[in-house]
Amino acid sequence: QYHGFSEFYANEVQITHITLASNNYLYQTVFDGYYVKTFDELSVIGQGGFGIVFRVKHAYDGQVYAVKRIQYKETVKVLREVENLVKVKSEYVVQYYHSWRETRCLYIQMEFCSQNLTNILEVKPHIFERQSGDPMDLYEYFISCDIFQQILECVQYLHELNPQIIHRDLKPDNILIAENIRNGRFVKLCDFGLATVHDKTIHYKSERKHTSDIGDLRYQAPEIGHGKKYGHKSDIYSLALISGEIFDVDVVLIEPKKKLK
Template identity: 55%
Template sequence: FKQTINTELTNDGNYKSQFIEMSAIGSGGFGTVFKVKHRLDNKIYAVKKVQFGDFSEEKKQKIFKEVKSLAKLHSDFVVKYYYSWLESNHLYIQMEFCSQSLRSLLKDKHIVFEKQQEDQINLFEYFISCEIFKEILESVQYLHESVPPVIHRDLKPDNILIDLNFTSNRFVKLCDFGLATDHDTDRHTASRYGHTSGVGTIKYMSPEVIHCREYNHKSDIYSLCIIGEELFGINLQA
């Protein structure tokens, strides 16, 4: 598959002719993600379907930005991007399929570890949680050390995928780069230099982003702290 964006609107039924839609696996402000099977190779993929409708040009550009962000991040640390195309006023983004997110894992953790939700973390759960968190940190480190550095700006359990097929030596991957932005380290931290203030999911947003102050990649670190609290069942702010 070519890692390019087809910018020509078509009406050739490309999506339905290539894929069998199996189930919806997630949705957000910019579209719905479906689990699909390719008709030729029978492989399973994730396809994000965005209906433009009456979207403003600014909102369309944000969506295209997600595609471009994914396309340039070739790494096991992020979900793999294959192809994207415009069709009948929809944008389709074909990506690697991962069967779980950290959110679903946290929701079912008491079942997996055979305990009551109010029980304290045991040794086995602690070991698994440490391994997951280590891989999350490595994935974010990859973004921050990219050239130019990338700030995700919407880190949360929903955007951390778990690849149970172990297609690589890792099983944690980041996704949803609709709010990601390149960070110019020479210009330091200011939102006035192109970083939009007030973006992200409120629970995981750093105070400087919430209050529209200058911020940098450390806003992602704050989000990681909140994710760590959920993963290990602790409250550092108590």
């Protein structure tokens, strides 16, 4: 805990005074112990190969945030994520606050969302008293349509930016459900560590095949995994697979001639 406002203010200014316009100043190096003095760690809400995400409470303002802690060896990924989050401040994307380097880790402070799409998909059949694979009733269907529409709007926002951003790691875990609904919106995208800025006049080619640097293989477009040219449609492929989970349909088994017109 801080002994006074002046101590808190001095440390907070040290963190928030960041030149966001420059790639070389996306984070600030702080004194050891800043994290434990500034935040009360409440729980772990996510963990993966690149780091851990904590639910924390700010020691001064009392607000709950999400803080991602990433090992310093993953510098390129975390700086890319910070850079992309700075570029896409919007209701369609989880809100970024600031980032800093402490000891051998990099930290990103973000808006906390208590649920993600994976959580929703796990409980949805039970809420509507339906077995997995059984047809949905109208209530569940229309709610599913609303969820998917909001996901589409989030991705559309990224693809209509100039320059365009391709997420490249769309999956239920990276689609968050916000606690505070604004303008009727409750869906936000997160985890921009694999996102790339895309010039629409160029088709990019993935440098490596089947690596963790190109996202979750279960939702990955084949052209990325095979090292072929790809564009924003790689995100559309991921969306198609996500839609299958939302509507409880195996889209992989749908033959083109059987698709609805």
